[in-house]
Amino acid sequence: MDSGEVMLRPVRPADRERIEAICEKVWEGRDHVPHQLDSWLADPAATFQAAERNGEVAGIQRLLPVAPGIVLYHALRVAPEYRRQGVARSMLRQALMEARRLGFSEVRLYTGEPEAATLFRSEGFQELTDCVTWTGARLEGGELPELARPGDVQVLARLVESDPALAAYGGVTADWSGPLRPDADLLGKLIDEGLVRVGPGRRSLALLRRNWLPEMAVTFLAGTGSSLEELLYRLRAEADAQAVAACSLLAPQDHPAADTFQAVGYDRAHDEKHALIYSRGL
Ligand SMILES: CC(C)(COP(=O)(O)OP(=O)(O)OC[C@H]1O[C@@H](n2cnc3c(N)ncnc32)[C@H](O)[C@@H]1OP(=O)(O)O)[C@@H](O)C(=O)NCCC(=O)NCCS
Structure with a gap:
């Protein structure tokens, strides 16, 4: 029975x-x-x-x-x-x-499944951010983005803290292996893993996702103006160098630089896949 x-x-x-x-x-x-x-x-x-x-x-x-x-x-x-x-x-x-x-004291989770999200909300989880996907097709032969170095940690941590993107992301990266605040500690670890790209003058940055799939995805993006534009172009060139079709940006719809994504050739993906991040105190 x-x-x-x-x-x-x-x-x-x-x-x-x-x-x-x-x-x-x-x-x-x-x-x-x-x-x-x-x-x-x-x-x-x-x-x-x-x-x-x-x-x-x-x-x-x-x-x-x-x-x-x-x-x-x-x-x-x-x-x-x-x-x-x-x-x-x-x-x-x-x-x-x-x-x-x-x-x-806190549980976090990442889901792309709306049915699962209903379950989590009904068990007291609060949404930190709802990210959609923009994709930028690979660009052949362009210049590659610069990798951040360990000495950049403090400058980049200040950039993140002063950027309105941080609040739009609910204070965390849209990373399925652990949505965490991109503070100096996390930036240092990601730099060591070769997952941080910076734009000219270190006035923009992109954090890449640890990946087991043949994909390239950005889980946090900050910065403005020409530095961010250049970084976004170069990420498309990196997609080509990595032999993947596109660079994906996971970002909230109200990301302060959303207009720039479109201006440099990133389109909202058709599949409407969301990256939903939740948190619950214990
Ligand atoms: C999502 C999943 C884990 C749900 O498992 P489950 O045992 O069927 O879920 P439960 O019966 O406990 O349902 C809990 C709540 O989830 C929501 N839910 C679950 N499946 C749903 C569906 N197919 N449609 C709509 N809501 C659904 C409902 O709110 C439900 O509450 P209710 O029954 O009181 O309405 C299961 O469908 C699954 O394994 N899916 C594939 C993998 C996956 O998506 N995992 C989650 C990734 S984070």
Whole structure:
């Protein structure tokens, strides 16, 4: 008999086949979860859970610490045959209790799915930002953008803090691996990973997303005027150098430089995919 109860336990290596089946149809087969199972199973810092119903894995979720006191809730998947039965809601509520027990004070998450967003809002999450996508087709042979250097951290942190874009982004990057405030600490880490591009005079900057897909996406953009224009052109040239079709900009519709995006050849994507970022205190 189906008790309806959802029991959480750690994901085990033996769950692989079942998880692959659950994720098979997610995002037309482009789900990243199956590709990350090995590293997630080996990561003691995160809480990677399977939800069992009637002794079968009905869903998965993961809590990943991303900053002091802040945990990212992600990789929520429910098997198609268990959907619309309250499984995700039960899993989420248990995850929030676990995050509280572990001493976190805030949970953040990123979703592109409006149905999932309804669930999160109904469980007390507040929207930090709603980003849409602009795409700039690759430009052959243009000059590449300049990489920020470790010595640039303070100048760039001041640029970010004084730019109205920060408020439009809800104070965080639109990054699915952890929406965080682009302060000196985060900028330093991203510079070390080679993910920060700057425009002339360091009067503009773009933060790139860590990516497992053959894509190039900007998760935070600040700056104005000719420096920003030049940076945006050069990002399109970098898309060509990286052999991808376009550079995508994730930015709120009311980004203060939205007119500049269009002026240098970035168009709003047709698919209307949103990057929705939520936060909830514990
Ligand atoms: C999104 C997902 C996790 C929901 O799982 P679920 O177990 O079916 O969700 P629940 O039954 O607990 O529903 C909780 C709430 O979510 C919303 N919701 C879930 N599926 C929905 C749908 N197909 N249409 C509209 N709202 C939906 C509803 O608000 C629902 O509350 P209600 O039933 O009281 O109206 C599941 O559909 C899934 O795995 N989708 C593919 C992967 C994905 O999108 N993951 C989320 C990425 S962050």
